[in-house]
Amino acid sequence: MNEVYNILVVEDISHDAELIEREIKKVLNACEFKRVWTEKDFIDSLSDFRPTIILSDYYMPGFDGLTALRIAREIMPDIPFIIVTGTLNEDIAVDCMRSGASDYVIKEYIKRLGPSILNALEQYAVRIEKNNTQSALVESAERHRSLFEDNIAVMLLLDAHNGQILDANLAASKFYGYSQEELKKMKITNLNTLPENKVYEELEKARKQKKIQFNFQHRLKDGSIRDVEIYSSRIKAFGKEVMHSIVHDITDKIKLEHELIASKEKAEENDRLKTSFLHNISHEIRTPLNAIVGFSSFLNQPNLSLDKRKEFTDIINLSSEQLLSIITDIISVATLEAGQEKFHKKEININQAMGAVYEQFCVKSLYPKITIHYHSEIPDKNAQIVTDGVKLIQVLTNLVGNALKYTREGKVDFGCSIKNNELYFRIEDTGIGIPKHLHHKIFDRFWQVDSTVTREFGGTGLGLSISKAYVELMGGRIWLDSEHGIGSVFHFTVPYVPVVKPTKSGSEEMDRHVEESISQKVILIAEDETNNFLLIKEYLSAPVFTIIRVENGLDAVNICKNRSDIDLILMDIKMPVMDGIEATRQIKIMKPYIPVIAVTAYAYDTDKKRLLESGFDEYLPKPIKRDSFLKMINQFI
Numbered sequence: 001m002n003e004v005y006n007i008l009v010v011e012d013i014s015h016d017a018e019l020i021e022r023e024i025k026k027v028l029n030a031c032e033f034k035r036v037w038t039e040k041d042f043i044d045s046l047s048d049f050r051p052t053i054i055l056s057d058y059y060m061p062g063f064d065g066l067t068a069l070r071i072a073r074e075i076m077p078d079i080p081f082i083i084v085t086g087t088l089n090e091d092i093a094v095d096c097m098r099s100g101a102s103d104y105v106i107k108e109y110i111k112r113l114g115p116s117i118l119n120a121l122e123q124y125a126v127r128i129e130k131n132n133t134q135s136a137l138v139e140s141a142e143r144h145r146s147l148f149e150d151n152i153a154v155m156l157l158l159d160a161h162n163g164q165i166l167d168a169n170l171a172a173s174k175f176y177g178y179s180q181e182e183l184k185k186m187k188i189t190n191l192n193t194l195p196e197n198k199v200y201e202e203l204e205k206a207r208k209q210k211k212i213q214f215n216f217q218h219r220l221k222d223g224s225i226r227d228v229e230i231y232s233s234r235i236k237a238f239g240k241e242v243m244h245s246i247v248h249d250i251t252d253k254i255k256l257e258h259e260l261i262a263s264k265e266k267a268e269e270n271d272r273l274k275t276s277f278l279h280n281i282s283h284e285i286r287t288p289l290n291a292i293v294g295f296s297s298f299l300n301q302p303n304l305s306l307d308k309r310k311e312f313t314d315i316i317n318l319s320s321e322q323l324l325s326i327i328t329d330i331i332s333v334a335t336l337e338a339g340q341e342k343f344h345k346k347e348i349n350i351n352q353a354m355g356a357v358y359e360q361f362c363v364k365s366l367y368p369k370i371t372i373h374y375h376s377e378i379p380d381k382n383a384q385i386v387t388d389g390v391k392l393i394q395v396l397t398n399l400v401g402n403a404l405k406y407t408r409e410g411k412v413d414f415g416c417s418i419k420n421n422e423l424y425f426r427i428e429d430t431g432i433g434i435p436k437h438l439h440h441k442i443f444d445r446f447w448q449v450d451s452t453v454t455r456e457f458g459g460t461g462l463g464l465s466i467s468k469a470y471v472e473l474m475g476g477r478i479w480l481d482s483e484h485g486i487g488s489v490f491h492f493t494v495p496y497v498p499v500v501k502p503t504k505s506g507s508e509e510m511d512r513h514v515e516e517s518i519s520q521k522v523i524l525i526a527e528d529e530t531n532n533f534l535l536i537k538e539y540l541s542a543p544v545f546t547i548i549r550v551e552n553g554l555d556a557v558n559i560c561k562n563r564s565d566i567d568l569i570l571m572d573i574k575m576p577v578m579d580g581i582e583a584t585r586q587i588k589i590m591k592p593y594i595p596v597i598a599v600t601a602y603a604y605d606t607d608k609k610r611l612l613e614s615g616f617d618e619y620l621p622k623p624i625k626r627d628s629f630l631k632m633i634n635q636f637i
């Protein structure tokens, strides 16, 4: 060994010290010596000289070997310390050995010193080795404990035979809400939502394998249930078979999976519904179109009786209305889907609106086996309200229309009242009804209870979804009670916002106004389609109007340039030579006071906005209804 030994000799007599050095040199090759004999020098040397061995006399003036030994044990607990003394009685020797001396050597037998030193050094080496091993063991145990205790993964140690929780880490306590001590008093069956015997079956399976993965639901202390995935490995611990289990909370993952599956199913259903919608719609469009095309061809026959002509015209009108309503529905769905449908507040008289819906459907010949009733519990003085009248009437029309469509015989009853400061509508029929399990589906787009039944009754599966969207846009709710084969009741509400001042009905007022206030007026109609022009001309057939027609925008501009008596212009948008937008722009520069109304087949709200921004005073979408047309004309002349 090439190690240099620092040997601290505590000895007041230099001759004795030399004796000691000599003996030591016999057994150790490389040694450094230092001699001290006072307590202070001794203490200083422990830190300055860093001795490997201490050899101390027992009796010294002002200091003694036992004190040196105690000091040394405090500061360097493992250092070999040998008492070398002239005489030593037995009691002191025992005392020294008890206080931790490695050995004691009587000076008379100084030859023992060499072997004693070697022995002390060997014991020292063994002690150090043992200490090192022990601290490595402690460190390893601590590391493993920390890997379990401080791991962010939830970990449990379970008795593989009975599921007793033998240990639970901090993350487990945080996750389950129980303290670690509480968990250690529980079994895994107390956390599991499955019946005990099922959990034991799974545990048994796990015990037979070295590793296993389970999927369970665990109940936390606060009562909530979480989906967990558990990875268990069988190990030996606490002297028994233990399942070391890592618990993953997969509740959010499972939820996401369910959502994905649901949205996939929804997408598939939408796809299926769209296909059946396309089949339906083509049928729905062809039927009225067939009637229009077919009966129109009879109208030109010279020998057609007046009665027949009236009958055919009625059929053509009805079919046109039907066709128009399908197109309106499709546009409404598109507008709703694009989020562009708006709530247009206006005053309406709810009793009159109900009456108008009734009038629309009460034609006996159409539903000979059904009696239709309507009633309003709202006194006339409270019937003037503010809402989106167009949408409200559309919802009522859809629901009453459905009630009649899906009823072969019996009655259809609809009414309105005020409940909890809301307008409450109820539409009841004695028709085919809707099975209960389909009620939640009924307001979905394109959805129909049974396509064979629908084929019999007709329809596109859009009416209820539009109705629901409209009711919600107006701030209300819609729901139904219905029993298969018995009948249905549809209910809906909208906020009740009464108008205090009573007013006359809109159409009465309009007719009176048109008659009273219009003297001879000149109206310029710019329209390239002759049929459209003829229709407008028909609407303006009263003798008070002088009508001028042009077929393109440029002619309209020229007429305005040359005449000063134009009171109003009805302007088509899509025309040859110059379109209506450009023509209006030029007319407004020349004569900004002439009102120009856009009459167009562009029917979206965005089109209206675009046209009003480009200079038009108003906007009238095609197809033009007589009432709304005259009302608008009345606004300007």
Ligand code: ADP
Residues within 6 Å of the ligand: 398, 402, 403, 406, 429, 431, 432, 433, 434, 442, 447, 448, 449, 450, 454, 458, 459, 460, 461, 462, 463, 464, 465, 488
């Ligand atoms: P449709 O154009 O098919 O009538 P709706 O959206 O108005 O479309 O209605 C969807 C489906 O709901 C209908 O196809 C029909 O199956 C069912 N339905 C609606 N109203 C009634 C009712 N009053 N009685 C029975 N079934 C109805």
